[in-house]
Amino acid sequence: MLRADGVTVAYDRHRVLDRVAIAVPPGVVTGLAGPSGCGKSSLARVLALLLRPSAGRVSVDGTEVRRWRHRAAPALRTTVALIFQQPRLAVDPRFTLLDIVAEPLRVARLPLDRAERLAEEMGLTPDLLVRRPHEVSDGQLQRACVARALTLRPRYVICDEMTTMLDASTQALLVGRLEEYRRESGAGVLAISHDTELLDRWCGPDSTVHRLGPSEDLPGE
Amino acid sequence: MATGTRARPQGQARWRARDRRRGPARSRRLATATLVVLGLAVLLVPLVARLDQSQVDLHSASLPPGLAHPFGTDEMGRDVLLRVVYGLRVSLLVGLVAAAVSATIGTLVGLAAGTLGGMADRVLMRVVDGFNSVPHLLFGIFIVALFSPGATAVVVSVGLTHWMTAARIVRSEVLTLRSRPFVDAAISAGSGRTRIVLRHFLPHLGPHIALTAVLMVPHAVWHETALSFLGLGLPPHLASLGNMINDGARSLLAGDWWPSLFPGLFLFLPTLAISSLAQHWRDRSDPRRRSELQL
Numbered sequence: 001m002l003r004a005d006g007v008t009v010a011y012d013r014h015r016v017l018d019r020v021a022i023a024v025p026p027g028v029v030t031g032l033a034g035p036s037g038c039g040k041s042s043l044a045r046v047l048a049l050l051l052r053p054s055a056g057r058v059s060v061d062g063t064e065v066r067r068w069r070h071r072a073a074p075a076l077r078t079t080v081a082l083i084f085q086q087p088r089l090a091v092d093p094r095f096t097l098l099d100i101v102a103e104p105l106r107v108a109r110l111p112l113d114r115a116e117r118l119a120e121e122m123g124l125t126p127d128l129l130v131r132r133p134h135e136v137s138d139g140q141l142q143r144a145c146v147a148r149a150l151t152l153r154p155r156y157v158i159c160d161e162m163t164t165m166l167d168a169s170t171q172a173l174l175v176g177r178l179e180e181y182r183r184e185s186g187a188g189v190l191a192i193s194h195d196t197e198l199l200d201r202w203c204g205p206d207s208t209v210h211r212l213g214p215s216e217d218l219p220g221e
Numbered sequence: 222m223a224t225g226t227r228a229r230p231q232g233q234a235r236w237r238a239r240d241r242r243r244g245p246a247r248s249r250r251l252a253t254a255t256l257v258v259l260g261l262a263v264l265l266v267p268l269v270a271r272l273d274q275s276q277v278d279l280h281s282a283s284l285p286p287g288l289a290h291p292f293g294t295d296e297m298g299r300d301v302l303l304r305v306v307y308g309l310r311v312s313l314l315v316g317l318v319a320a321a322v323s324a325t326i327g328t329l330v331g332l333a334a335g336t337l338g339g340m341a342d343r344v345l346m347r348v349v350d351g352f353n354s355v356p357h358l359l360f361g362i363f364i365v366a367l368f369s370p371g372a373t374a375v376v377v378s379v380g381l382t383h384w385m386t387a388a389r390i391v392r393s394e395v396l397t398l399r400s401r402p403f404v405d406a407a408i409s410a411g412s413g414r415t416r417i418v419l420r421h422f423l424p425h426l427g428p429h430i431a432l433t434a435v436l437m438v439p440h441a442v443w444h445e446t447a448l449s450f451l452g453l454g455l456p457p458h459l460a461s462l463g464n465m466i467n468d469g470a471r472s473l474l475a476g477d478w479w480p481s482l483f484p485g486l487f488l489f490l491p492t493l494a495i496s497s498l499a500q501h502w503r504d505r506s507d508p509r510r511r512s513e514l515q516l
Contacts, residue, residue: 045405049409050408069408070408070412070413070414070417075411077408077409077411078409078410078411081409082405082406082409084402084405084406089401089402090402090403090405090406091403091406092407092420093403094424103407104410104411107411107412107416108411145406148406148410151410152410152411
């Protein structure tokens with residue numbers, strides 16, 4: 001279980017998350033909805049061990065997280081994969097699509113053939129894989145980002161407004177691929193969106209959809 | 222009527238835009254041509270020259286520019302043209318090495334400050350402030366005084382007094398890169414700090430570092446010239462632009478202008494050309510600036 005308890009995140013005097021608790025169980029899709037600026041992305045970064053909260057606890061499968069970002073153990077970091085809202089910002093503009101998908105495998109010193117297979121499953125043809133981000137569409141880039149997120153077979157996948165900028169067919173492809181991965185691996189998925197209809201469709205009637213309220217300014221001194 | 226009043230500013234704007242485009246293109250071509258000619262002279266003249274630049278001929282001392290000696294001779298009868306070419310060669314070489322040294326030191330300090338952050342960043346940036354607060358030339362003279370005069374002393378002096386600009390530029394770029402989502406994605410993929418620096422930071426910093434180093438070359442040449450002019454740079458027998466301007470200054474009192482004018486001109490021309498090309502490169506490498514130039 002990926003769990004956050006009493007998580008507070010504040011940027012200067014602006015508190016975006018105030019004692020938030022969320023649990024992402026394995027094998028199911030958990031929803032997280034809320035208006036823009038309510039701290040959905042901050043919570044996603046906290047759960048992906050990329051942002052140290054001002055207060056609160058985060059645990060991954062019972063292991064409490066004490067170090068964040070590159071200081072956290074690589075094995076713990078790769079347990080949770082984050083798919084970003086804007087694929088164009090989430091990839092190194094100098095890399096080819098194949099480099100992007102294969103990066104986690106290179107870091108883990110694993111054979112790179114898995115990257116090509118995953119890219120193929122996402123509909124990325126070999127001629128697309130040699131292109132750089134500025135030569136492909138947002139949808140193609142997001143497909144590469146999803147493939148990258150799944151290369152190391154994470155236990156939890158956080159999708160931060162993953163389909164906001166994409167057309168309906170790409171949305172369906174990405175959600176379908178993630179659902180396939182969830183069923184096959186038993187991974188937990190946290191679907192974050194301001195689009196409650198999408199969350200209702202994706203999560204189904206049995207899953208939990210958490211809702212975050214608007215953020216607030218801390219009282220002045 | 223309305224169309225006529227609108228057409229005129231459009232036409233003027235078009236001409237102004239054309240002038241803006243042609244002006245830099247002309248100066249760029251001129252700068253490139255200057256560097257090509259000077260580069261060929263520096264490389265080829267020593268190979269084909271039949272005269273020895275250090276050969277003293279007191280019978281031909283202080284001859285004004287003429288057919289036999291286009292730039293005249295100095296008070297020892299040495300050919301000024303030949304010495305200027307040799308001097309430029311030495312000064313440019315020292316300038317290039319010194320710029321590379323200062324860019325390397327600056328890159329390492331900037332990378333460390335930007336990547337480590339926190340206390341390490343604060344301490345390193347205060348060190349940069351400390352180095353910046355001392356006048357460069359004074360500090361350079363102090364460093365040279367620790368060595369025996371020579372090219373190494375000049376390179377160390379320039380390197381240790383000019384790395385701060387590169388450090389500031391690299392640090393600010395690293396701070397920007399650190400907050401980019403693709404770095405988050407790399408961390409999430411299990412990358413450590415070293416890998417992020419080598420695979421993500423350095424390739425992005427490459428053009429900035431190269432540009433800083435290129436802009437440093439003219440500065441380093443001037444620094445070398447200033448040290449040599451003060452008698453603290455290269456040994457007097459070695460032709461460098463600074464040594465020549467220093468020697469020529471004495472002849473000025475006797476009315477001989479050529480031994481100091483030509484080395485000064487050959488100091489001015491390449492530094493201006495390198496600066497012009499480097500600024501053009503900087504404009505082209507910044508997408509926002511590039512789109513502004515196209516307007």
